[in-house]
Amino acid sequence: DADVTQTPRNRITKTGKRIMLECSQTKGHDRMYWYRQDPGLGLRLIYYSFDVKDINKGEISDGYSVSRQAQAKFSLSLESAIPNQTALYFCATSLASNQPQHFGDGTRLSIL
Amino acid sequence: GESVGLHLPTLSVQEGDNSIINCAYSNSASDYFIWYKQESGKGPQFIIDIRSNMDKRQGQRVTVLLNKTVKHLSLQIAATQPGDSAVYFCAEISAGGTSYGKLTFGQGTILTVHP
Numbered sequence: 001d002a003d004v005t006q007t008p009r010n011r012i013t014k015t016g017k018r019i020m021l022e023c024s025q026t027k028g029h030d031r032m033y034w035y036r037q038d039p040g041l042g043l044r045l046i047y048y049s050f051d052v053k054d055i056n057k058g059e060i061s062d063g064y065s066v067s068r069q070a071q072a073k074f075s076l077s078l079e080s081a082i083p084n085q086t087a088l089y090f091c092a093t094s095l096a097s098n099q100p101q102h103f104g105d106g107t108r109l110s111i112l
Numbered sequence: 113g114e115s116v117g118l119h120l121p122t123l124s125v126q127e128g129d130n131s132i133i134n135c136a137y138s139n140s141a142s143d144y145f146i147w148y149k150q151e152s153g154k155g156p157q158f159i160i161d162i163r164s165n166m167d168k169r170q171g172q173r174v175t176v177l178l179n180k181t182v183k184h185l186s187l188q189i190a191a192t193q194p195g196d197s198a199v200y201f202c203a204e205i206s207a208g209g210t211s212y213g214k215l216t217f218g219q220g221t222i223l224t225v226h227p
Binding site for chain 1: 217220
């Protein structure tokens with residue numbers, strides 16, 4: 001979905017480095033989400049935000065932090081990356097909690 | 113705990129056949145369900161959704177069936193095409209409580225369509 005843009009698309013880095021993944025959307029949605037996908041698994045929720053002043057932890061928030069800089073921007077940070085954070089990361093947005101979530105094309109993150 | 117899962121991890125069909133992908137869920141409080149398609153290198157793409165006050169919904173070549181009695185969801189794809197090859201996920205949104213608004217995904221089914 002081109003309305004949800006994630007950068008970078010791919011990143012390789014070393015253990016202990018700080019990483020920031022960015023997400024921007026042009027859909028005008030208040031709700032934004034960060035997910036992690038591992039091979040053979042579905043998506044797992046890391047953090048979500050229902051508006052600029054609202055940040056909530058998902059099921060696997062340890063080792064991650066987020067910042068909602070504006071309605072259109074939601075970034076995910078790994079303060080000190082570790083190899084088991086190697087995964088595909090997806091950002092999503094939704095108009096409301098009972099509406100479909102729209103996903104970006106993901107960031108493939110590899111931590112050596 | 114809450115979970116959404118799939119009976120079959122892989123499904124292979126011939127082009128032109130109908131495909132059925134199944135999903136079981138455990139949270140009886142869920143009131144909204146979505147099917148997503150994920151192609152290689154891309155994010156999940158919305159296919160069709162259904163709310164708990166319905167038992168069937170049709171889209172273009174796709175039908176979703178919801179059986180709340182047995183907590184079962186299925187996606188039917190008519191006249192399956194090679195372009196339908198992808199991973200299909202069911203997902204559930206909780207109606208309330210501490211999980212309100214959170215999307216819970218199943219593990220996914222790999223659909224392969226042979227020409």
